[in-house]
Amino acid sequence: MGLDLGTMLTQGKELATYRIGLLEEELKTRRALMDANLNGINYDQTVMKSIILLRGEDLWDKYRLRLEESILNLETEKRREVSSYFRDVMWLNREMRQSQVEAKEEDQKAGWLQ
Numbered sequence: 001m002g003l004d005l006g007t008m009l010t011q012g013k014e015l016a017t018y019r020i021g022l023l024e025e026e027l028k029t030r031r032a033l034m035d036a037n038l039n040g041i042n043y044d045q046t047v048m049k050s051i052i053l054l055r056g057e058d059l060w061d062k063y064r065l066r067l068e069e070s071i072l073n074l075e076t077e078k079r080r081e082v083s084s085y086f087r088d089v090m091w092l093n094r095e096m097r098q099s100q101v102e103a104k105e106e107d108q109k110a111g112w113l114q
Helices: 005-055 062-113
Strands: none
Touching: 005 062
16 A cells, blocks of 8 residues: 555655745744734833833932833843844744755655656
8 A cells, every 4th residue: 555656755745835834834923922022021111111201300219220220121131032033033944944945855856757
């Protein structure tokens, strides 16, 4: 009950194409996650800056210093999120390139049968 070569090549191409589709979805999902995280951080920073403005910009006390420190910590968190996104995308793009090479190889193999 073996498969003929044409069927095997077709399945190989389908598998590579399916993998490419999954990787594209993962890239979109990771981008959406980064955007959501950055939007949340930006919102938190805006709230803290608004509190500072409502209290008066000239008022410097322990509470103001904690708010300023929190704003700076959120900036650090944003940089970490962008770095993490970059690492994830680099890995996914490497996998995507490998899958595209596999799909191209399957196309070439199928061309040999014709």
